[in-house]
Amino acid sequence: MTEDFVRVDWKPGISPIPYAIARQDWQEVKTQFAETENGYSISSAKLKVIVKEDGSLKFCDSSGQILREELPPSRKSEGWLHQAQLRQEEQIYGLGERFSYLNLRAAKDEKQQPKTYRMWNYDAAGMYGPGSAPMYICIPVYLGLHSSGSYLIFYENSFDAYFTFGEIAVADFAGGSLRYYFTYGVPAQLLERYTELTGRAALPPLWALGYHQSKWGYRTEEKIREEAQAFQDRNLPLSAIHLDIDCQVGNRAFTIAPDRFPKLGSFTQELKELGVQFIAILNPGIKYSRHSNLFLEGQILDGFCKLPNGKLVVAPVWPGWCVFPDFTNPKVRGWWSRQYQYLLDVGVAGFWYDMNEPAAFIVWGDRSLPKVTQHYMEGRGGDHREAHNIYPRTNSSVSFGREYFTYGGEKAINSAYLPSYRRQ
Missing domain, CATH: 2.60.40.1760 (glycosyl hydrolase (family 31))
Structure with missing residues (x-):
């Protein structure tokens, strides 16, 4: 070479x-x-x-x-x-x-x-x-x-x-x-x-190199406002505040509770004027419910991981019983990437990924999907034995758009099996 x-x-x-x-x-x-x-x-x-x-x-x-x-x-x-x-x-x-x-x-x-x-x-x-x-x-x-x-x-x-x-x-x-x-x-x-x-890491925005604050309990605008002000009062540097799943609606991906964050767009701007970025959590598990738009869209796309018998893989995660997008399918990556836009539009500056090892609440044995779980693998097909360690890479790849490799006509970010915060 x-x-x-x-x-x-x-x-x-x-x-x-x-x-x-x-x-x-x-x-x-x-x-x-x-x-x-x-x-x-x-x-x-x-x-x-x-x-x-x-x-x-x-x-x-x-x-x-x-x-x-x-x-x-x-x-x-x-x-x-x-x-x-x-x-x-x-x-x-x-x-x-x-x-x-x-x-x-x-x-x-x-x-x-x-x-x-x-x-x-x-x-x-x-x-x-x-x-x-x-x-x-x-x-x-x-x-x-x-x-x-x-x-x-x-x-x-x-x-x-x-x-x-x-x-x-x-x-x-x-x-x-x-x-x-x-x-x-x-x-x-x-x-x-x-x-x-x-692949090499992209040059991050300057705020990404500062101090980031995160803990459970930032459920409301007021709580985050108090925390940011406390840093100001003590003359401590603060570049970003990360919100855990308690900011969401029923712990569901791509949601932020509107009753507790009624003016999110103006609130994120208020934080930016203090030099603080608003970071939301994101989990790959999608609530297994017909009342979930993400579930319905993913079903129409045929985009969730399945067992060899064709049934959906269903396992408990934070929202309850969940299904799991198959990010080795380029159509699923494209669909997932479109979910970010409305949060970006209201000033959410970044996302931190959780539970995308992938992980499930299993009380014994492997805390992940069954090894027989089927994956698209860019059309070649394969099971979770091969796809498990690349699941976080294929999940996190959809949130970037600078350096790409091409496989079968589909573009996706490379990261050598690493989650996105470690490598672009």
Whole structure:
């Protein structure tokens, strides 16, 4: 892809839909192909990849220094087991949001074995502490740092997976293909390549970098007015106030209670004159009711997630029994994006997304949708095992409109499986 950046594909497996990939137009790189003892090599001016007949790989820099050694991958019934040798001093960083050591290799389980990290977005619901796993944001990318340099690996696979980092780095995917990207250099160069591939954050408005206030209980204009004034009286900076679901009508998406916010347009302007932005909450669960316009519209669009028997997936969330938009369908993304407009028109400056891991109020087991839930997946089809970790990305993508990737004629923002507040 570049002289220091390669993509590796092992077959067979379900090819990933490029939700995570921002750049596709890589220029041709001059390479040399050679036969070696028990294998082959392909080289650029900066990087050599040696492939042995048994499927093991070595990545070397231009001087021949070995940067990473991979064992032959193992094909499981539907997924892949991928392993690489780690050096004794090697440190590992990444995998998204983890309640662990910064160096993931330092963490041990109760048996003093290397800790296992799961790739499965999970609504911890505030009930977490040291060692809790998984957490809200999972990203299958990590940086290895050792005495000979540093490298980065990103797996383009959204299926459930488990990572461990003992003497061997293990990535165990439940499904999908084994496609990953390798680059090396100093950490700043690694992040440059990774964000070139997966997309970079847009420059945010200045107010987004200020202090944001949020808590349960901002149910009325007067309560928010009092809070903003209290900051003013104490000469404390305040850039935004975030409202929780108690500002809504029955905890329903895209609603703000008109009896408690009777003059929302003038009220948001009043806050802006104080330098304060009004931020509303948004959940993807749509109340399962014929009295809900969103439900009726989504039904007409055939836009909600279903079980294999064709029945709607229904689960309890804040509004009660809810259905869930299938954001892997471009028609659904287009429909959802149109719901924001009237709130923007009255001065709502932004939205914070909740419960889009996706999460449901399940008292035992996985707090999400059934794994057999069917998804459109841009027309290819698939189930929740593949779609779960990209659900927040496809949900949050519809609220942006600057940098796009194109898939099947539909434009959608890239974010490498991240919620929108982390990456555009």
